[in-house]
Amino acid sequence: MKKIKIPKNRIRKLKTYSLGKKPFELISLNSQNKKLIDLCSNDYFGLSRDKHLIKAAYEISLLEGIGSGSSRFITGSRPIHKLLETKLAKWLDQEKVLLFPSGFQANIAAIEALANRNSIVIADKLIHNSLLVGVKAAQAKLVRFSHNNLKDLEDKIINSNPTKNSILVVVESLYSMEGSIAPLREITEICKKNSVQLLVDEAHAIGILGPEGRGLSFNCRSDITIITGTFGKAFGSGGAFIASNSEIGEYLIQTSGAFRYTTALAPSLAAGALEGLNKILENKEWGNDLLSSAKVWKDEIIKNFSFPVQGDSHILSIIVGQEEKAIYLQKYLEKNGFLAIAIRPPTVPVGQSRIRITIRRNLDFNMLENFIAILKDFK
Numbered sequence: 445m446k447k448i449k450i451p452k453n454r455i456r457k458l459k460t461y462s463l464g465k466k467p468f469e470l471i472s473l474n475s476q477n478k479k480l481i482d483l484c485s486n487d488y489f490g491l492s493r494d495k496h497l498i499k500a501a502y503e504i505s506l507l508e509g510i511g512s513g514s515s516r517f518i519t520g521s522r523p524i525h526k527l528l529e530t531k532l533a534k535w536l537d538q539e540k541v542l543l544f545p546s547g548f549q550a551n552i553a554a555i556e557a558l559a560n561r562n563s564i565v566i567a568d569k570l571i572h573n574s575l576l577v578g579v580k581a582a583q584a585k586l587v588r589f590s591h592n593n594l595k596d597l598e599d600k601i602i603n604s605n606p607t608k609n610s611i612l613v614v615v616e617s618l619y620s621m622e623g624s625i626a627p628l629r630e631i632t633e634i635c636k637k638n639s640v641q642l643l644v645d646e647a648h649a650i651g652i653l654g655p656e657g658r659g660l661s662f663n664c665r666s667d668i669t670i671i672t673g674t675f676g677k678a679f680g681s682g683g684a685f686i687a688s689n690s691e692i693g694e695y696l697i698q699t700s701g702a703f704r705y706t707t708a709l710a711p712s713l714a715a716g717a718l719e720g721l722n723k724i725l726e727n728k729e730w731g732n733d734l735l736s737s738a739k740v741w742k743d744e745i746i747k748n749f750s751f752p753v754q755g756d757s758h759i760l761s762i763i764v765g766q767e768e769k770a771i772y773l774q775k776y777l778e779k780n781g782f783l784a785i786a787i788r789p790p791t792v793p794v795g796q797s798r799i800r801i802t803i804r805r806n807l808d809f810n811m812l813e814n815f816i817a818i819l820k821d822f823k
């Protein structure tokens with residue numbers, strides 16, 4: 445993808461945005477079925493509409509059916525599952541990868557594998573709801589540390605007495621609502637020093653960030669107990685995985701209800717995820733392109749708009765403050781051709797309502813130009 449450079453004199457006001465060539469992979473419908481440039485989907489590379497993924501899903505569906513029909517232990521297991529697990533394990537340099545029908549389920553299974561009623565789970569304040577549900581399911585005690593605050597994390601570990609308690613630290617590598625990146629190297633050091641386990645959810649980073657998209661945890665993988673990731677975002681498909689050593693993998697196979705007692709990932713989604721992985725492998729520059737593009741978008745929004753913008757990667761949050769303002773901005777953008785949903789409490793703290801935008805592959809210079817022109821007109 446070409447890097448976006450925006451010449452200053454090309455910013456101009458446009459009353460409405462014409463979809464021009466209609467970039468198929470970027471268009472979504474709003475609740476009134478209006479076609480809009482989708483600036484909020486997690487389909488970061490637009491792969492969900494890639495013809496190769498669609499073909500792979502179609503062809504396997506003809507052979508294997510749309511659904512898998514039962515759990516992996518009855519008749520749900522298909523060669524495509526093993527193929528995807530093996531390829532992912534090799535790519536991530538992990539001993540074992542197991543597939544799950546969703547990231548929500550994988551996170552619950554991961555926490556249940558590492559914590560129980562005698563454990564303390566020390567989690568970043570902003571972790572995803574699925575991880576909190578996992579803590580509840582495991583009946584562990586939950587302790588929160590301030591977002592990305594290493595001192596608070598270490599204090600909480602020491603105060604929880606790791607020599608006496610089984611402790612699990614839970615973080616995301618890239619936080620979905622803030623776009624902030626976890627200091628994983630430092631977090632792994634703290635966990636190692638205090639001999640506590642670490643779970644990293646790579647949902648929004650896998651395929652994009654880290655060496656050749658292998659995730660931000662890749663360079664410190666040997667100090668991480670479990671990594672979870674989803675196929676519903678950069679991979680353009682659906683479903684998820686847990687990556688770990690063989691011992692934990694075997695434990696999950698033997699004991700995890702979320703793995704054993706659920707209909708296996710649909711063959712079409714597994715084939716789509718495998719093709720998505722192939723695309724990511726073939727296009728190693730995509731991740732960095734997305735980051736460079738996001739940087740341009742962020743700088744331009746900051747330059748031209750008075751609200752603060754957060755985000756260290758392809759997820760950017762325009763912090764608007766009041767809920768009503770965020771909804772008003774969402775509607776204003778919709779009227780002008782862009783879909784960007786207002787994120788409000790309880791998903792984010794009161795007073796921090798925002799428009800979360802995701803910088804996706806194939807968003808081009810004209811779209812940025814129009815977005816900026818529209819924002820400049822916002823009253």
Ligand SMILES: Cc1ncc(COP(=O)(O)O)c(C=O)c1O
Pocket residue numbers: 546547548549551572574616620645647648674675676683684
């Ligand atoms: C950080 C994080 N983890 C897990 C999930 C759940 O993944 P899935 O949509 O595959 O259930 C999400 C979903 O958006 C997420 O943002």
